[in-house]
Amino acid sequence: MADPKSNARLRADAGAPTSGVIHVRTRLTADFAVISNALAQRSGSAVTVGVAAYISSLPDGSRVSIAALCEHFTEGEILISRALGELEAAGYLERRRERVPSGQIRTRTYFYDVPGGATDPDGPPTPPPPKPPRPTTEAAPAPARKESEKPVSLSDADPRAVAVLTSLRRVDPRLVLSEPEAARLAPAVAQWLAADVAPAQITAQLTARLPDHFLTRPAGILAYRLRETPLAAPPPRPLAENAPPPGVTPLQTCDGCERAFRAPDPGCCRDCRSADRLRAAG
Numbered sequence: 001m002a003d004p005k006s007n008a009r010l011r012a013d014a015g016a017p018t019s020g021v022i023h024v025r026t027r028l029t030a031d032f033a034v035i036s037n038a039l040a041q042r043s044g045s046a047v048t049v050g051v052a053a054y055i056s057s058l059p060d061g062s063r064v065s066i067a068a069l070c071e072h073f074t075e076g077e078i079l080i081s082r083a084l085g086e087l088e089a090a091g092y093l094e095r096r097r098e099r100v101p102s103g104q105i106r107t108r109t110y111f112y113d114v115p116g117g118a119t120d121p122d123g124p125p126t127p128p129p130p131k132p133p134r135p136t137t138e139a140a141p142a143p144a145r146k147e148s149e150k151p152v153s154l155s156d157a158d159p160r161a162v163a164v165l166t167s168l169r170r171v172d173p174r175l176v177l178s179e180p181e182a183a184r185l186a187p188a189v190a191q192w193l194a195a196d197v198a199p200a201q202i203t204a205q206l207t208a209r210l211p212d213h214f215l216t217r218p219a220g221i222l223a224y225r226l227r228e229t230p231l232a233a234p235p236p237r238p239l240a241e242n243a244p245p246p247g248v249t250p251l252q253t254c255d256g257c258e259r260a261f262r263a264p265d266p267g268c269c270r271d272c273r274s275a276d277r278l279r280a281a282g
Contacts, residue, residue: 033057036113039092047075048083052092055111064109066228067209076211077221081228091115154179157186164189164199165222171207174218181219188226205229 016022033056042049054072055064062068069080087093094110154162165182168175177185192202206225214221249262256272268276 034113039113042090045079045083045086047073047079048086051080051083052087052111055093056113064111065107070209070211074212076213076215077224078216081224154183154186157183158190158193160193160199161186161189164193164202167199168203168206168222171203172210174210174214175207175222177219177222181217185219185222185226188223192226 033053035053035056039052040049042052050073051069054069058064066077066080066084069084070077073080084093084095088095092112092115094112096108096110097105098108100106162182165177165185168177189202193199206222210221249264251260252263252266253259254261254269254272255266256268256275259269261269
């Protein structure tokens, strides 16, 4: 006779919790990253923790710019930028401007397992390299607008900057700005124009690699790019055709002896001028 089967549930292990998560552990020997509980259990934004875990898993030399992170995550530039700012404020991430051997200035990103320093397995924690002094203007709070202060008017803005901003909708129909938004963004565009940056280059910088979905007004994304995007130096202006090299006096043909001589204006050479003075004196 077969043993009767019971429909009763098996008794749980005495050490297992009665509620909450139960971990099923697997010992990993490759393709894993070590993250401290302080970082993984950090309260606040889940995007911040996710960005930190992703950066921790990348090898040295990987691109972790806002554009690179937006290519991996579905969140837009605003949330990714905010997450990097929170990690930087907490001491996990440090961004510094350094001069590379080629002479160019690049932004280097340092990510720390422990806030403010890197752990040496053979010794005590190693402090991070010293930070360069920040300009006092960056730390100063933005002045509050006085109640009597009038809002920025679009009529007072640089018309060239306004033309650049209003033409952005031709590249991306979502980049529609109201008059107050265009008036607030126009001074930053005018600064780029004053630095000899062409309108086409400004348009390319503002419209490249935009997120699929905007979580904020497009003016917020444009303001961030105008404030944070480093621009390369504009190319040197070409010399006029047939113009002499700068600093070199052009060649002239003497009106008297037809010899070549250097002078800023046409006329006679020095010998002919001396002969004329002698004839006049005699």
